[in-house]
Amino acid sequence: MSTSDRSHPPAPATDSPATGGEPAPQPLIAGEPTPQRPAGERVYDWVKERILDGRLPGGELLSEGDAAAALNLSRTPVREAFLRLEVEGLLRLYPKRGALVVPVSPDEVDEVTEARILLESHAAERVIDRGDADDVAARMRTVLDRQRDLDVPAERARFSALDREFHATLVDAAGNGLISHFYSGLHDRQVRMATSALRRVPDRRSEILTEHDNLCTLLERGDAAGFRTALTTHISGTHGALLDS
Numbered sequence: 001m002s003t004s005d006r007s008h009p010p011a012p013a014t015d016s017p018a019t020g021g022e023p024a025p026q027p028l029i030a031g032e033p034t035p036q037r038p039a040g041e042r043v044y045d046w047v048k049e050r051i052l053d054g055r056l057p058g059g060e061l062l063s064e065g066d067a068a069a070a071l072n073l074s075r076t077p078v079r080e081a082f083l084r085l086e087v088e089g090l091l092r093l094y095p096k097r098g099a100l101v102v103p104v105s106p107d108e109v110d111e112v113t114e115a116r117i118l119l120e121s122h123a124a125e126r127v128i129d130r131g132d133a134d135d136v137a138a139r140m141r142t143v144l145d146r147q148r149d150l151d152v153p154a155e156r157a158r159f160s161a162l163d164r165e166f167h168a169t170l171v172d173a174a175g176n177g178l179i180s181h182f183y184s185g186l187h188d189r190q191v192r193m194a195t196s197a198l199r200r201v202p203d204r205r206s207e208i209l210t211e212h213d214n215l216c217t218l219l220e221r222g223d224a225a226g227f228r229t230a231l232t233t234h235i236s237g238t239h240g241a242l243l244d245s
């Protein structure tokens with residue numbers, strides 16, 4: 001190679017078929033359609049969203065054919081999505097019949113209630129002990145303000161998602177990654193229970209807002225014991241609505 005060759009390194013290889021390499025990913029052009037997500041993921045999201053917001057209530061039977069027709073897909077991705085949701089405990093599969101939406105059981109209500117009270121009360125104690133209560137309560141009030149702006153029942157599912165965010169803000173502020181990770185595993189159950197409670201007891205919305213405001217006030221006061229008592233009443237009131245029908 002000559003000296004002039006060394007001063008001019010070869011240009012990067014192109015993505016022509018002759019190189020034998022994979023074509024480099026091309027940037028999306030403005031206005032170009034976004035690639036569609038895999039069919040199985042779309043079915044999974046479609047079914048799960050309807051279970052969590054109550055459009056597919058516990059005890060309802062959903063066939064592969066119904067889901068496939070609703071999304072204009074074959075049954076194969078539907079079957080894959082159903083299997084994932086069965087693993088998560090939201091569906092129970094019956095060969096040749098379809099999938100049953102698993103109802104929320106009394107035991108599940110009790111277990112989730114107990115877990116939430118333990119985790120959220122501990123988080124409140126931690127932020128109070130650290131002197132962070134005012135800051136955390138302010139962040140919780142920001143979520144509460146967004147809840148107040150929603151129209152329920154039209155935005156019931158969004159209200160429930162923000163309800164979960166309100167409480168998760170406190171748990172995450174405690175700064176224990178393992179506890180936050182465990183708490184995140186309750187996400188689907190929390191949203192489903194809150195949405196179902198609002199369907200059964202529409203007036204529960206105003207009570208939730210008042211109770212959220214009170215929880216923030218107790219946190220600001222540094223009253224860990226009072227917070228736990230109010231939290232127990234709050235969570236039991238929402239989850240208990242699922243057992244009163």
